[in-house]
Amino acid sequence: MAIIQGILVILFSAWMVLDQQGLVLTTWFPIMAALFVGLIMGDMKTAMVIGGTFQLMALGVANIGGSSVPNWGLASLVGIYVAIRTTHNIADAKAVALAVGVPVGMLGIQLDVIAKLLNTYVTHAAQKAMNEGKFKKMNRIFWIGPLIFSLSTALPTALCVIFGKQIVSQILAVVPKWFTNGLSIAGSLLPVVGIVLLLQVMPVKKYLSMLILGYVLAGYLNMPILGVSLVGLALAYYYFTTNMKKSAAPATDNGAIEEDGDDFDE
DSSP, X not given: OHHHHHHHHHHHHHHHHHHHHTXXXXXXXXXXXXXXXXXXXXXXXXXXXXXXXXXXXXXXXXXGGGOOOOOHHHHHHHHHHHHHHHOSSHHHXXXXXXXHHHHHHHHHHHHHHHHHHHHHHHHHHHHHHHHTTOHHHHHHXXXXXXXXXXXXXXXXXXXXXXXXXXXHHHHHHHSOHHHHHHHHHHXXXXXXXXXXXXXXXXXXXXXXXXXXXXXXXXXXXXXXXXXXXXXXXXXXXXXXXXXXXXXHHHHHHHHHHHHHHHHHHO
């Protein structure tokens, strides 16, 4: 069973980067990666706690214009796999996931750059084949691009799957206890940075009342996140429909005025 889980995690990591380069539907985001890895590993609670931590760290960060950013999806995937394999409680799992996942996520920057550099040669080779009229060859060359991107995530994942326990054992043997405790605290603090970055680009002042309402529901009434989300959805729907009616109202009023004016002229 452990071998099958390892193979599925490696295959999922290979697909994850293709989704990011394509439609970006689900699997690139840490929380979605956690969902699938949790299903594979059979420990959804630990996976979602770790995935949520990395997701909050990733808020406000985007690879705009082809720039490379830390691969928090890969960090979440690797961190969850190693943590579930080596720990038995969520507190230790978060520390292990951060100790292993953060370096892998930062390594993802370099691997992404290397993959993009190699794909420039792939593009030129395909263009050369096209200029020579060899279209079948051009199509075959294009398949190398997705393969390179897949390897950029599958290789580090495979290393962690194969040597995960040894890597964690060596890290925990060298790193003092106060440092791993610090990682756990950092895991709780870093999401705040992601939330602050997100709030900077949101119209907080305009919708401050909504923000306060959400804080009261979660902080004082202990409402689950799904309940808070449904309340937010209801308010957003009400705001949308109200504004649609307001935007349509002036046109109707103007039409009525114009018709009244025409009748007066007659």
